[in-house]
Amino acid sequence: MRSVLILILLLNSAFLFAQEAEFFVKPTTYKFPDAKEGDQLEHAFKVTNTGKKPLIISSYQVECTCTKVFLPKEPIMPGNTTTIRVTFDSEGKSYYQDRIIYLDTNTKRKKEKLRFKVFVAPK
Helix, strand or coil, X not given: CHHHHHHHHHXXXXXXXXXXXXXXXXXXEEECCCEECCCEEEEEEEEEECCCCCECEEEEECCCCCEEEXXXXXXXXXXXXXXXXXXXXXXXXXXXXXXXXXXXXCECCCEEEEEEEXXXXXX
16 A cells, blocks of 8 residues: 555656646747848747746847847746747848847756848848
């Protein structure tokens, strides 16, 4: 009887630990229409938490200060969708631009990524 009780507790614990927040975005890469150098571009990625726990996006990293990311201030509850707004200042940038945004999250992977691409015609 004791071993059955221990087995039940272990299975219950494993089930609880398997419940995580899950980050879902489709598509993860956005292609802006061609732009001119100096244009200010903006896109809103729709993010859904398909997991069982609240999704927390705590911070982000980008390669260039030309890219700004506006994260949700509150956790995204299971089943809910929110937006992550991304802006790109093309001043001083030209030709093919490809930017990756790394998000620090509480998902199993810990890091999620978004990406955008744009062709910027020089002045």
